[in-house]
Amino acid sequence: MSVIAGTSTRREHGATAASHLALWGWSLVVVVPxxxxxxxxxxxxxxxxxxxxxxxxxxSFDNYINAWAIAGIGGYFLNSVIVxxxxxxLTMTFGSMTAYVIARFEFPGRGLxxxxxxxxxxxxxxxxxxxxxxxxxQLGLLNSLPGLxxxxxxxxxxxxxxxxxxxxxxxxxxxxxxxxxxxxGEWRTFFQVMLPMSAPGLAAVALLNFVGLWNQYLxxxxxxxxxxxxxxxQGMASFASQAGYSVDFGALFAxxxxxxxxxxxxxxxxxxxxxxxxxxxxIK
Amino acid sequence: MAPSAPPLSVGADQESRPQPSARPVVQTPGSGRARQGxxxxxxxxxxxxxxxxxxxxxxxxxxxxxxWYSMTSWSxxxxxxxxxxxxxxxxxxSDDRFRQAVxxxxxxxxxxxxxxxxxxxxxxxxxxxxxxxxxxxxxxxGSRFYSTVSFFPYVIPAxxxxxMWNQIYDPDAGLLxxxxxxxxxxxxxxxxxxxxxxxxxxxxxxxxxxxxGFYTVLFVAALRGLPLEMFEAARLDGAGRVRMALAIALxxxxxxxxxxxxxxxxxxxxxFLPMALLNPTGGPDFSTLVITQDxxxxxxxxxxxxxxxxxxVVLAALTFxxxxxxxxxxxxxxxxxx
Numbered sequence: 016m017s018v019i020a021g022t023s024t025r026r027e028h029g030a031t032a033a034s035h036l037a038l039w040g041w042s043l044v045v046v047v048p049x050x051x052x053x054x055x056x057x058x059x060x061x062x063x064x065x066x067x068x069x070x071x072x073x074x075s076f077d078n079y080i081n082a083w084a085i086a087g088i089g090g091y092f093l094n095s096v097i098v099x100x101x102x103x104x105l106t107m108t109f110g111s112m113t114a115y116v117i118a119r120f121e122f123p124g125r126g127l128x129x130x131x132x133x134x135x136x137x138x139x140x141x142x143x144x145x146x147x148x149x150x151x152x153q154l155g156l157l158n159s160l161p162g163l164x165x166x167x168x169x170x171x172x173x174x175x176x177x178x179x180x181x182x183x184x185x186x187x188x189x190x191x192x193x194x195x196x197x198x199x200g201e202w203r204t205f206f207q208v209m210l211p212m213s214a215p216g217l218a219a220v221a222l223l224n225f226v227g228l229w230n231q232y233l234x235x236x237x238x239x240x241x242x243x244x245x246x247x248x249q250g251m252a253s254f255a256s257q258a259g260y261s262v263d264f265g266a267l268f269a270x271x272x273x274x275x276x277x278x279x280x281x282x283x284x285x286x287x288x289x290x291x292x293x294x295x296x297x298i299k
Numbered sequence: 300m301a302p303s304a305p306p307l308s309v310g311a312d313q314e315s316r317p318q319p320s321a322r323p324v325v326q327t328p329g330s331g332r333a334r335q336g337x338x339x340x341x342x343x344x345x346x347x348x349x350x351x352x353x354x355x356x357x358x359x360x361x362x363x364x365x366x367w368y369s370m371t372s373w374s375x376x377x378x379x380x381x382x383x384x385x386x387x388x389x390x391x392x393s394d395d396r397f398r399q400a401v402x403x404x405x406x407x408x409x410x411x412x413x414x415x416x417x418x419x420x421x422x423x424x425x426x427x428x429x430x431x432x433x434x435x436x437x438x439x440x441g442s443r444f445y446s447t448v449s450f451f452p453y454v455i456p457a458x459x460x461x462x463m464w465n466q467i468y469d470p471d472a473g474l475l476x477x478x479x480x481x482x483x484x485x486x487x488x489x490x491x492x493x494x495x496x497x498x499x500x501x502x503x504x505x506x507x508x509x510x511x512g513f514y515t516v517l518f519v520a521a522l523r524g525l526p527l528e529m530f531e532a533a534r535l536d537g538a539g540r541v542r543m544a545l546a547i548a549l550x551x552x553x554x555x556x557x558x559x560x561x562x563x564x565x566x567x568x569x570x571f572l573p574m575a576l577l578n579p580t581g582g583p584d585f586s587t588l589v590i591t592q593d594x595x596x597x598x599x600x601x602x603x604x605x606x607x608x609x610x611x612v613v614l615a616a617l618t619f620x621x622x623x624x625x626x627x628x629x630x631x632x633x634x635x636x637x
Contacts, residue, residue, distance in 0.1 A: 064471070109346075112350065116343055137622065142361075143362050165357070169357045
């Protein structure tokens with residue numbers, strides 16, 4: 016090996032430098048738009064319109080205050096927190112239960128259940144959205160946060176079941192047997208033995224669901240048209256479209272930054288696990 | 300993942316013991332067994348039947364209903380839903396706007412995965428074995444930093460991505476034209492999203508930008524899962540980085556790559572969020588209109604619910620056709636590779 020290394024050291028350095036250059040180039044493409052957005056969120060609208068590359072003359076949080084108060088980002092933010100939390104609790108509770116049953120028990124129709132779960136993940140959401148509108152209308156759940164919570168929960172259910180069932184299937188069978196010998200019933204086995212053991216899988220799926228639900232736009236767009244109940248993504252979209260005329264661009268950028276912040280915080284805290292879970296889930 | 304072995308485990312003498320049957324719970328004698336049975340029944344009822352029924356009612360049923368509505372001329376607000384057979388589908392055949400939308404969606408289906416997966420794989424290879432090729436095969440210095448940065452767009456809400464890029468593409472106040480002016484390339488300035496020629500490519504750039512990181516991380520994990528000796532052996536045989544990436548690593552990660560392609564394809568066929576948010580009206584001359592956006596306009600702006608459902612069925616058919624085609628290709632390639 017040392018022979019190879021000796022003959023090609025210079026080429027080695029060149030190639031490594033080229034790798035770094037390519038990776039740096041890509042990192043810049045990712046980071047520059049983000050930095051530009053943050054910088055713009057501190058500029059006044061006239062500064063933004065004057066020159067895209069200038070720095071803010073005064074650093075102040077006025078735009079943030081305006082976006083929060085005038086554009087009502089605060090209320091949308093709260094709605095998002097409520098709906099996403101509710102949907103997440105629903106999907107994780109029932110998703111993990113169903114995944115457990117599918118992974119560990121034989122029962123007639125299991126193949127069909129699996130197929131329907133997989134179908135729910137594959138079918139374009141758009142196909143369901145029109146009839147869903149009328150179903151919710153009949154149930155009186157249209158334009159309401161509880162309705163949105165149920166819809167968020169039920170539409171992330173197939174994803175949750177699909178990924179968690181592989182986690183449950185991988186748990187050693189002997190554990191359930193041992194629990195049964197010790198006299199634990201099925202329910203206790205699930206809640207006190209199996210669920211804690213699959214905590215890494217649960218956390219991973221919960222994170223992916225959080226990101227997906229926080230960013231959800233189509234479902235609230237169609238099913239929640241009451242402006243006071245808008246979630247954050249809707250609020251931002253309507254803020255941006257009112258724009259056009261006399262938009263407060265500074266506040267718009269500030270709103271964008273505020274929308275990203277919660278996800279950013281979750282991402283930074285759980286970054287490693289999130290990346291791991293993306294790959295674990297997809298490679299299986 | 301490796302959950303720590305629980306203290307309950309009794310699997311010490313596994314080999315001398317016959318493997319338990321497929322049923323997970325060991326046969327316990329007498330009353331315990333009956334209790335187990337009841338417990339399992341209530342468990343299945345609450346864990347499976349209850350949530351799955353709600354799922355059937357709110358997810359599966361709408362899909363089925365959609366197929367029915369697609370054969371009616373229902374406007375969405377009238378109480379009657381006149382059955383008109385396949386008329387909606389015939390209408391779609393000669394609907395220029397819809398045909399353009401299908402064309403645009405198919406274009407995305409081809410272009411977006413090629414650029415996204417190609418770049419993501421290249422980046423993943425640089426991160427995993429772009430490092431010094433002296434001594435052990437290893438990742439490039441700072442590989443964690445690069446993955447973290449690259450992954451980041453995945454967690455940004457689509458609405459913010461669209462909002463940001465809308466501003467970047469702004470002809471006067473935008474970052475892109477601003478940068479072009481700053482380096483003296485004024486002539487390259489464009490009304491990026493307002494010109495039928497550039498609107499689609501500009502939108503594709505945004506989609507690829509948002510997706511690359513996710514697939515980079517996926518490929519990095521797949522590559523890290525390969526045995527190190529394989530790379531060492533290839534290195535000893537004098538394989539360079541490019542040979543390593545294409546001839547050694549790629550054939551061994553075809554399964555995750557195919558999975559990535561299916562996800563990617565489904566996302567590209569949907570594409571509602573980036574497209575509707577970047578170009579709310581379908582772009583200049585409908586040059587960026589995609590099927591999902593056409594469905595939204597047809598159903599909720601024009602009140603033609605029956606027709607919109609027919610579009611949804613066409614989209615579902617395309618999605619399944621695409622996934623099925625890939626499964627077929629997979630079956631053949633598996634048969635022909637040793």
